[in-house]
Amino acid sequence: MEKTQREEKWNEEEQAEVDIWKYIFGFTEMAVVKCAIDLGIADAIESHGSPMTLSELSSSLGCAPSPLYRIMRFLMHRGIFKGKLTSQGSPGYAQTPLSRRLMKHGENSMAALILLESSPVMLTPWLSLSARVLADGTSSFEVAHGEDIWSYSASNPAHGQLINEAMACDARVIVPAMIHGCPEVFDGLSSLVDVGGGNGETLKVLVKAFPWLRGINFDQPHVVSVAGVISGVENVGGDMFESVPKADAAFLKWVLHDWGDNECIQILKKCRQAVLENKGKVIIVDAVIEEAEKDKLTDVKLALDMAMMAHTNKGKERTLKEWGSVIGEAGFSRYTVKTIHAVQSVIEAFP
Numbered sequence: 007m008e009k010t011q012r013e014e015k016w017n018e019e020e021q022a023e024v025d026i027w028k029y030i031f032g033f034t035e036m037a038v039v040k041c042a043i044d045l046g047i048a049d050a051i052e053s054h055g056s057p058m059t060l061s062e063l064s065s066s067l068g069c070a071p072s073p074l075y076r077i078m079r080f081l082m083h084r085g086i087f088k089g090k091l092t093s094q095g096s097p098g099y100a101q102t103p104l105s106r107r108l109m110k111h112g113e114n115s116m117a118a119l120i121l122l123e124s125s126p127v128m129l130t131p132w133l134s135l136s137a138r139v140l141a142d143g144t145s146s147f148e149v150a151h152g153e154d155i156w157s158y159s160a161s162n163p164a165h166g167q168l169i170n171e172a173m174a175c176d177a178r179v180i181v182p183a184m185i186h187g188c189p190e191v192f193d194g195l196s197s198l199v200d201v202g203g204g205n206g207e208t209l210k211v212l213v214k215a216f217p218w219l220r221g222i223n224f225d226q227p228h229v230v231s232v233a234g235v236i237s238g239v240e241n242v243g244g245d246m247f248e249s250v251p252k253a254d255a256a257f258l259k260w261v262l263h264d265w266g267d268n269e270c271i272q273i274l275k276k277c278r279q280a281v282l283e284n285k286g287k288v289i290i291v292d293a294v295i296e297e298a299e300k301d302k303l304t305d306v307k308l309a310l311d312m313a314m315m316a317h318t319n320k321g322k323e324r325t326l327k328e329w330g331s332v333i334g335e336a337g338f339s340r341y342t343v344k345t346i347h348a349v350q351s352v353i354e355a356f357p
C-alpha cells in the first residue's frame with residue numbers, strides 16, 4: 007500500500023472512532039432538548055430579559071444548580087444557549103435563535119413538535135424499524151400500539167392533542183414562509199379547503215393574511231370537534247377518502263406523505279372533484295427529495311422519510327418524479343413546484 011493510501015485509511019479509522027459515538031448516544035440530544043422544554047429553560051431566560059446566572063436560573067426553575075449546570079453545559083456546547091456576562095459582570099446564560107425555538111410559545115416555537123416526536127408513543131415504533139423493513143407492509147406503529155396512528159389518536163385524545171399542537175406549531179412557521187415566498191399561489195382564490203387541516207392553524211394564518219379568503223377546515227370528526235372557533239373559518243368533519251367539501255382550491259399540508267401512492271391518488275381524486283374545473287387547483291405542501299443535488303435540508307427530509315416509515319403504514323417522502331407520478335395518476339393535467347424557506351415545497355396541481 008502506498009503511504010498516502012495508508013494515511014487515508016488511518017484517517018478514516020480515526021474519524022470512525024469518533025463518529026461512532028454520535029450513534030451510541032444519538033438519542034441524547036433529543037432527550038436533553040426535551041428536558042430543557044419540560045423545565046422551561048428558554049421561557050425563563052426570555053422572560054428575565056437578559057442573561058441569567060446559574061443561581062438565578064436554578065431558583066427561577068425551582069431546581070438544584072448542580073444538575074442544571076450539567077444540562078446547560080451540554081446545551082451550550084451544542085450552541086443551543088450561549089454564555090454572556092450579566093449586567094453585573096457575572097457569567098450568565100443567554101438565548102440564541104435556536105433556544106428561542108424551544109420556548110413553549112412564541113412565533114418560531116417548535117417545542118410542540120419536539121414533545122410529540124420524543125413522546126413514548128412516537129418513540130416505541132422506532133425500536134422495531136428492522137422488523138418493518140423485513141416484513142414490508144407491517145407498520146411499526148401498529149406493531150407497537152395495535153392500530154394505526156389516526157385510530158390511536160382518535161381513541162387517545164391526549165395523543166391527538168399532542169399531534170394537533172405539533173402540526174399547529176409547524177403551520178405557524180411554514181405558512182408565513184409560504185405567504186412570503188409565493189403569495190401568488192393564493193391569487194384569485196375566494197375559498198380554500200384545508201384537507202386534513204388539524205386544529206385549523208394553517209387557515210387561521212391564511213385568512214389573517216388574505217381576509218377575503220373563506221376557509222374550510224376539513225378533518226376527521228373527532229379532530230374538528232375540538233378545533234377552536236376561528237373567524238372566517240368553518241370546521242367540517244368527514245373522511246377525505248369519501249369526499250372533500252367544495253372550494254376554489256384544496257390545500258394539503260403534510261397529509262399526502264402519511265400515505266402510500268394508491269391512497270394519495272384516491273385523496274387527490276377527491277380533491278380534484280372538490281375544486282373548480284377551470285380555475286381550481288390543489289396545493290400540496292410536502293417535502294421533495296432531491297435526487298441529484300443535495301441541499302442543507304436534505305438530511306431533514308431523509309429523517310422525515312424515516313419518521314414516515316416508523317409512524318405510518320405506507321407513508322413516505324417523495325422525489326419530484328414520484329410526485330409527478332401520483333399527481334398524473336390522479337388525473338391532473340399539469341403541476342408546478344415552488345421552493346420556499348422550509349422543509350416543504352409547494353406543489354400546485356391543476357385539473
Ligand SMILES: C[S@@+](CC[C@H](N)C(=O)[O-])C[C@H]1O[C@@H](n2cnc3c(N)ncnc32)[C@H](O)[C@@H]1O
Binds near residue numbers: 177202205225244
Ligand atoms: C400530519 S397531520 C397534518 C395536519 C395539518 N395539515 C398540518 O400540517 O398542520 C395529518 C392530518 O390528516 C388528518 N386525517 C387523517 N386521516 C384523515 C381522513 N380520513 N380524512 C380527513 N383527515 C384525515 C389527521 O387527523 C391529521 O390532522
